[in-house]
Each structure stands twice: as structure tokens, then as C-alpha cells.
Amino acid sequence: MNVNDSEKMAGLLESRGWTQVYAERSASLFIVNTCAVREKAQEKLFSYLGRLKRYKELDPACTIVVAGCVSQLLKEEIRRRAPFVDLLLGTNAYPRLLEYLDQREESDFRLSRHWNEVTSLHRRSSFSAFLSIMEGCDNFCSYCVVPFTRGREKSRPLSLILRELDELSAQGYKEVVLLGQNVDAYLDPEKGGGFADLLEVVAQRSGASWIRFLTSHPSKFSLRIAEVMARNDKICRALHLPFQAGSDRILSLMNRGYSKAEYLSLVKAIKERVPDIAMAADIIVGFPTEREEDFLETMEIVEEVRFENIFSFLYSPRPGTKSSKMEDDVPPSVKGERLIRLQERQKEIQLEENLKRIGSVQRVLLEERNRKDPSQTVGRTAGGRVVNILGPCETGQFADILIDGAGPHNLKGRIPL
Numbered sequence: 038m039n040v041n042d043s044e045k046m047a048g049l050l051e052s053r054g055w056t057q058v059y060a061e062r063s064a065s066l067f068i069v070n071t072c073a074v075r076e077k078a079q080e081k082l083f084s085y086l087g088r089l090k091r092y093k094e095l096d097p098a099c100t101i102v103v104a105g106c107v108s109q110l111l112k113e114e115i116r117r118r119a120p121f122v123d124l125l126l127g128t129n130a131y132p133r134l135l136e137y138l139d140q141r142e143e144s145d146f147r148l149s150r151h152w153n154e155v156t157s158l159h160r161r162s163s164f165s166a167f168l169s170i171m172e173g174c175d176n177f178c179s180y181c182v183v184p185f186t187r188g189r190e191k192s193r194p195l196s197l198i199l200r201e202l203d204e205l206s207a208q209g210y211k212e213v214v215l216l217g218q219n220v221d222a223y224l225d226p227e228k229g230g231g232f233a234d235l236l237e238v239v240a241q242r243s244g245a246s247w248i249r250f251l252t253s254h255p256s257k258f259s260l261r262i263a264e265v266m267a268r269n270d271k272i273c274r275a276l277h278l279p280f281q282a283g284s285d286r287i288l289s290l291m292n293r294g295y296s297k298a299e300y301l302s303l304v305k306a307i308k309e310r311v312p313d314i315a316m317a318a319d320i321i322v323g324f325p326t327e328r329e330e331d332f333l334e335t336m337e338i339v340e341e342v343r344f345e346n347i348f349s350f351l352y353s354p355r356p357g358t359k360s361s362k363m364e365d366d367v368p369p370s371v372k373g374e375r376l377i378r379l380q381e382r383q384k385e386i387q388l389e390e391n392l393k394r395i396g397s398v399q400r401v402l403l404e405e406r407n408r409k410d411p412s413q414t415v416g417r418t419a420g421g422r423v424v425n426i427l428g429p430c431e432t433g434q435f436a437d438i439l440i441d442g443a444g445p446h447n448l449k450g451r452i453p454l
């Protein structure tokens with residue numbers, strides 16, 4: 038979401054004649070778009086602002102703006118710790134970025150209940166595009182700041198989504214990623230269709246060959262979505278379905294709205310409909326009161342589902358959330374040891390699955406030259422697995438790649454002769 042918000046802010050600035058520069062010393066305006074989901078990202082902001090302060094000292098006319106979730110959540114702290122920041126923008130304020138910049142006026146931090154449309158975007162890629170369909174969250178998981186930083190769920194009207202989709206098709210985009218905190222909670226404010234309806238229309242209408250979507254919530258995921266995936270080849274067989282924890286007691290403390298058995302039975306039903314689906318998940322380790330037996334239930338889900346990828350994090354309390362009032366009682370050493378065990382097992386699973394792909398031909402979207410080794414090209418399969426391809430290839434195109442090597446995190450391949 039943040040990348041897409043940055044694209045929108047960059048688009049607005051470009052429409053006013055601003056140009057993006059890549060060397061900090063050449064910039065006269067800095068906009069730091071922030072994420073508050075984890076404490077680490079928040080602390081990074083303050084160390085980055087320390088660096089920007091030096092530019093401000095060298096050129097007092099330069100402007101520093103902090104936008105996004107940390108600005109929304111911790112405006113007082115930013116003002117106190119970084120008084121040289123010129124402007125703070127709340128998460129719903131960026132559509133009026135130009136106005137706030139002109140007037141140097143404090144942004145409105147009220148969270149909107151309605152969709153804010155921004156049409157000018159500076160996209161980071163010429164072949165893969167984010168397409169926002171909803172924003173916000175009504176779930177109030179006990180550890181999460183998103184409902185406080187992004188506000189309640191608001192869906193973008195289907196007519197506006199399709200207009201942007203048609204523009205992307207006309208521009209020749211190869212991949213479109215439908216974006217929202219809970220895409221499966223999408224509800225067209227004009228005609229009332231849900232996410233499965235939207236996905237079907239997008240798959241049939243889009244000129245892009247690959248359609249993806251991020252992120253889904255297990256308690257909102259209807260099997261109609263899996264059925265739409267099964268009958269539309271353009272929809273990548275990939276699903277990010279965070280489960281966060283395996284123990285029912287912890288899931289209940291997290292206010293996730295499902296049990297371990299319900300999650301596993303949902304995954305089973307999805308796999309019955311889309312057998313070749315690549316699953317990914319977010320997992321939190323060390324939630325307050327997590328015992329060894331709770332953690333082992335998390336490991337059981339990892340074992341049973343055999344995810345293509347996981348995003349695993351140590352629990353850290355976030356300001357204003359319900360869980361921040363609970364004692365953070367799992368010692369850091371125990372949290373760290375569990376995280377390592379989880380990641381090591383997942384690495385083994387990924388290697389086992391990747392080795393099975395040697396000798397197969399995989400359709401890959403070629404994304405960029407390998408930064409460490411420019412003689413290679415980096416691509417991604419429909420399931421999201423990174424492939425390092427021997428030889429420079431034209432990026433932004435699809436290619437059928439013969440897989441001839443595998444590691445836990447990526448595949449190796451070449452264009453077959």
C-alpha cells in the first residue's frame with residue numbers, strides 16, 4: 038500500500054512540474070512515506086530524519102515532509118523529536134498534498150470513511166502495476182495499528198477501478214496487482230458486488246496476462262474467490278492468506294476471528310479448487326502469553342500447508358492497540374529462538390519444493406538485471422518464486438524458463454535451446 042501511495046504522491050508532484058531525483062543532495066523536497074506496522078520501521082524513520090536534518094542545516098529552504106502511518110499515529114512524537122520537519126501528512130491527506138505544500142498548512146488527520154480518488158500516478162514499473170481497490174480495516178486485530186492509521190474499510194467504486202484497469206491495458210502492462218488491506222472485504226459502493234465479482238470482471242477485461250491480489254483475511258475469504266481463480270487462467274495461482282498464529286487461545290487473544298481448524302479447512306477447500314496454488318502467510322512469533330505448546334501449533338500449520346513463502350516477525354507492542362496493554366512476557370531470547378526454528382523449517386520446506394521444480398519449464402515475468410551479477414536476469418513465477426536466469430534478457434516480458442537449479446529462496450534457469 039505504501040509503495041502505491043508513494044506512486045500517487047510522486048504523480049501529484051510531477052503534475053506540478055516536480056522531478057524525482059535519486060541523489061539526496063540534489064533534492065529540495067523530501068517526502069518520507071512511513072509504515073507503522075512494526076516498531077523497527079518506525080525507529081528507522083527517526084534515524085533517517087537525523088540524516089535529513091543535515092541537508093536542512095546546509096539548505097534551510099529545503100522542505101521535509103513526513104507522510105503515512107507513523108505521521109498519522111505519532112505526530113506529537115515527530116514534532117518533539119524532529120522539530121525541523123516542515124509538514125506532517127496524515128494517511129488520508131496525500132490527495133491534497135499540493136494544497137498542503139502550497140499553504141504549509143498542518144494536514145487534516147481525520148480518517149475518512151470514503152474513498153479518496155487520486156488519478157495521477159508515477160508508477161515505479163512500466164510492466165507491473167498496483168491497482169488500489171480498497172483501503173482500511175474493520176477487523177481490529179488486537180496487535181495492529183492499521184485500523185487507527187488507515188481508518189475503517191472503504192472500497193473504491195468499480196467504475197473507477199475499471200477505468201484505471203483500461204488505462205493499464207492500453208499502456209501494455211503485463212501484470213496488475215489488486216491492492217487493499219483486506220481485498221476480500223471489497224464491496225462496490227455503487228452496485229454492491231463483492232471481491233469475487235470484481236476479480237472475475239478484472240480477469241475477463243484486463244489486457245494484462247497476470248492478475249494478483251493482496252492481502253486477504255481468512256475470515257472474509259469466500260470460496261467463490263477460489264472458484265473465480267480456478268476458471269480464469271490470468272489470475273496467478275498465488276494467495277497471501279496470513280494466519281499469524283496456530284493456537285486457538287492466541288488467535289482469540291489476537292482477535293483474528295477464526296480457529297486453527299477453520300484456517301486449515303479453508304486452505305484445504307481452496308487447494309481442492311485450485312490445486313496448484315502457491316500459499317504465503319504472515320506469522321507473528323512471541324505474542325504475549327505464547328507458550329511452547331502454542332508455538333508448536335504454529336509450526337503444525339507451517340508443516341501442513343507447506344507455504345511457498347512466509348513473512349515471520351517477532352511480536353512488538355504497537356501504541357494504542359489492545360495487546361499493548363498486555364504484558365509482553367515472552368523473553369526476547371525465547372522469541373528469537375522460536376523465530377529461528379520457524380524460519381529454518383520453512384527454509385527446508387522451500388528447498389524441498391524448489392528441488393521438485395528442477396527440469397520443469399516455468400513461465401516467468403522478467404523483472405530486472407541481477408544487481409549483484411548483471412550477467413543474470415531476475416524474474417518471478419506466477420507463484421511468486423524468484424528465478425535467476427542465465428544471460429541478459431529483455432525485462433518486462435514473459436519467458437518460458439527451463440529450471441536447472443534450486444535453493445531455498447530462488448530457482449535458477451535458462452531459456453531452453
Ligand code: SF4
Binds near residue numbers: 177182218
Ligand atoms: S486484518 Fe488485522 S492485521 Fe490485517 S490490517 Fe486489519 S487489523 Fe491489521
